[in-house]
Amino acid sequence: MATETNEAAGAAAPGMPQLDFSTFPNQIFWLVVTLVIIYFILSRVALPRIAAVLAERQGTITNDIAAAEELKLKAVEAEQAYEQALADARTEAAKIAAETRAEIKAGLDEAIAKADAEIAARTAESEARITEIQASAMENVGVVARDTAAAIVAAIAPGTAEEQAINDAVDAKLKGAR
């Protein structure tokens, strides 16, 4: 019992366990083992892997930047091509518009001329017919006037009417009216 207590007290280390030299070989042995293991893990696996990842990332970034630069150049080229195409299209459109305008104008002139000719022809025809209608109208007026005059004379002085005298009188009156 007494020895046990003494041992327990000895294990409880009244001083610093750090200065208990009997444990030094143990600590040193395991420390060396640990350091060697960590060193091999790091130098064989971990560090090359991380270095590779970092290099790869750097490469990826560089490549991406180069690719972006290239794409930017392409975009500028495309824009220029677009501008060129636009300008070409505009010239072409102007040309087509001018041509079309000239064509339409020619057609229009022709149509106008044709229409003018037709209008003139129709007008002449119409005038001829108007003249004709006027002439026949005047003639009809003369006939109506003569008939009316003969009827009036017959009504006022029956039997005295002389057809020739009435016609002359009406003609004279009509000539005066004209």
Next chain:
Amino acid sequence: MADEAKAEGGGLEFHPMDQFIVEPLFGSGPVAWYTVTNVTLWMALAIVCVVLMFVLGTSRRAVVPSRSQSIAELGYGFIYKMVEDITGKDGLKYFPYIMTLFLFIVFSNFLGLVPTAFTTTSHIAVTALLAMGVFLTVTVLGFVKNGVGFLSLFWVSAAPLAIRPILAVIEIISYFARPISHSIRLAGNMMAGHAVIKVFAGFAAIAAISPFSVLAVTAMYGLEVLVSFIQAYVFTILTCVYLKDALHPHH
């Protein structure tokens, strides 16, 4: 048994250093050099963390990284840039070596913050070996790369000739003090923080002080998170500085 009786008696019992005891993981008995101890367990966990973050985390090799891969790349870039900035291009050969040191220390420190964990980097045996490794490597490398010219590190040609011998003595002393400060800085920081947390936690046994105690433990824990990273960073950057001295000894 006597301790337990004392604790039941109502007195405050502080065992802030018990957390640093190296003990066999299975059974009990003396700790031989090959014994599987809690040191083994927590160092193995550090290896597991390295594998999780740097092997499984990057296993997809994505150009657009996932979260874990981002963290691994961030860590890689952080140390890579540090080595490149301080030692120059010719120091990059030693990058895996420095990365190993940094990852071991940073993961050990953070694993030590897990409650009931064992902090391997709080032991002077561990940090001294790390520091001696750096010191011997740098010294041997310095002589291999520069021959006797490496000694010009101690001969400050910028100073007046009269005080150069005195400076040389100081430089030599500071050179040999490097591994000591290098190792004690890390172990001391880790040990002190954890011990202080334990002391504050011990006060929680008294009801009246316990709210303050919990608050203090929380604050210390936050500070320890910072210290864990900063100490790993300091250890790594000093390693880089020493390496630079070996590669370019001329001031």
